[in-house]
Amino acid sequence: MIEEFIKKLPKAELHLHIEGSLEPELLFKLADRNQVDLPFSSVEEVREAYEFSDLQSFLDIYYAGAGVLLETEDFFDLTWAYLERVNDENVKHVEIFFDPQTHTDRGVPMRKVITGIHKALEQAKQQFGMTSYLILCFLRHLSEEAAMETLQQALLFREWIEGVGLDSSEDGFPPKIFERVFAKASEEGLRKVAHAGEEGPAEYIWQALDLLGVSRIDHGVKCTEDEKLMERLLKEKVPLTVCPLSNTKLRVFEKMEDHNLKEMLNAGLCVTINSDDPAYFGAYINDNFLVTQRALNLSLKDVTEIAKNSFRASFLPQDSIDYHLSCIEEYVATQNE
Numbered sequence: 032m033i034e035e036f037i038k039k040l041p042k043a044e045l046h047l048h049i050e051g052s053l054e055p056e057l058l059f060k061l062a063d064r065n066q067v068d069l070p071f072s073s074v075e076e077v078r079e080a081y082e083f084s085d086l087q088s089f090l091d092i093y094y095a096g097a098g099v100l101l102e103t104e105d106f107f108d109l110t111w112a113y114l115e116r117v118n119d120e121n122v123k124h125v126e127i128f129f130d131p132q133t134h135t136d137r138g139v140p141m142r143k144v145i146t147g148i149h150k151a152l153e154q155a156k157q158q159f160g161m162t163s164y165l166i167l168c169f170l171r172h173l174s175e176e177a178a179m180e181t182l183q184q185a186l187l188f189r190e191w192i193e194g195v196g197l198d199s200s201e202d203g204f205p206p207k208i209f210e211r212v213f214a215k216a217s218e219e220g221l222r223k224v225a226h227a228g229e230e231g232p233a234e235y236i237w238q239a240l241d242l243l244g245v246s247r248i249d250h251g252v253k254c255t256e257d258e259k260l261m262e263r264l265l266k267e268k269v270p271l272t273v274c275p276l277s278n279t280k281l282r283v284f285e286k287m288e289d290h291n292l293k294e295m296l297n298a299g300l301c302v303t304i305n306s307d308d309p310a311y312f313g314a315y316i317n318d319n320f321l322v323t324q325r326a327l328n329l330s331l332k333d334v335t336e337i338a339k340n341s342f343r344a345s346f347l348p349q350d351s352i353d354y355h356l357s358c359i360e361e362y363v364a365t366q367n368e
């Protein structure tokens with residue numbers, strides 16, 4: 032019953048790396064199309080390799096997988112496959128991350144990456160009425176100069192980009208390294224988010240807020256280790272894009288029952304549920320809702336609040352947010368009849 036409820040609940044996804052939605056079947060198809068050698072002989076073998084011990088062990092495989100993406104059409108196919116899938120899960124709005132440096136460092140032009148993704152987003156708007164924003168992420172294991180250069184290149188496509196983010200290996204790569212890059216993004220009127228407090232300390236969340244000026248924290252689960260930070264997040268209503276199955280797959284929490292999502296929700300934080308890299312963690316947004324609901328015994332009210340938060344935390348204009356919130360209210364009312 033709750034499964035059906037979650038399935039039909041209107042929701043937004045705010046933490047999704049498009050490269051992390053590359054399913055093994057498409058990986059093989061693109062490898063074949065582009066004549067790229069893969070170190071795997073079957074889809075099953077690929078799935079078996081998706082056993083991770085931490086964030087870095089995942090990123091190594093994730094960056095290797097992205098090697099099959101070369102042409103505009105590849106980025107279109109990748110994005111379209113994700114959008115079709117989440118349209119079936121009643122996702123009404125998406126804010127998608129992409130990692131241009133993963134591609135430009137291999138000689139793929141920024142234009143091909145952005146054009147392919149953008150075309151798919153436009154098609155989803157036409158075909159499904161699904162709205163979307165694109166968020167460019169800087170790879171934090173690379174230099175500040177490389178991030179600044181990436182931002183400059185991407186500004187040629189300014190009207191297709193809503194914001195910037197920060198991802199990749201967290202420990203040892205504090206947000207403060209990218210202060211000037213985020214300041215430049217701000218001057219350009221871009222929104223700002225950052226992965227912080229996924230594996231790294233609560234201190235990185237403070238830095239993302241104070242030095243980068245982000246309006247949303249991606250993951251942020253380490254915030255419960257710092258009472259003053261919890262107060263700050265609460266007072267400023269800073270949303271957290273939590274990815275529960277990512278966290279257990281990357282051993283941030285040993286098992287879902289240990290996850291602190293309910294603790295954050297009970298503290299009044301604006302928590303959302305997202306899939307992060309669904310092809311690698313074996314679950315799209317609805318499964319993330321369902322597994323979390325079961326393990327933490329979330330009520331229907333909790334689940335509804337989390338879906339509402341996904342729109343409140345989005346970068347949509349207020350009238351669109353209000354519209355989606357009223358759709359949720361309407362949906363919940365029909366369930367109680």
Ligand code: ADE
Nearest residue numbers: 048198199200226307308
């Ligand atoms: N890139 C893709 N998924 C990521 C994650 N969970 N953390 C940091 N960088 C990522």
Ligand code: ZN
Nearest residue numbers: 048226249307
């Ligand atoms: Zn992420």
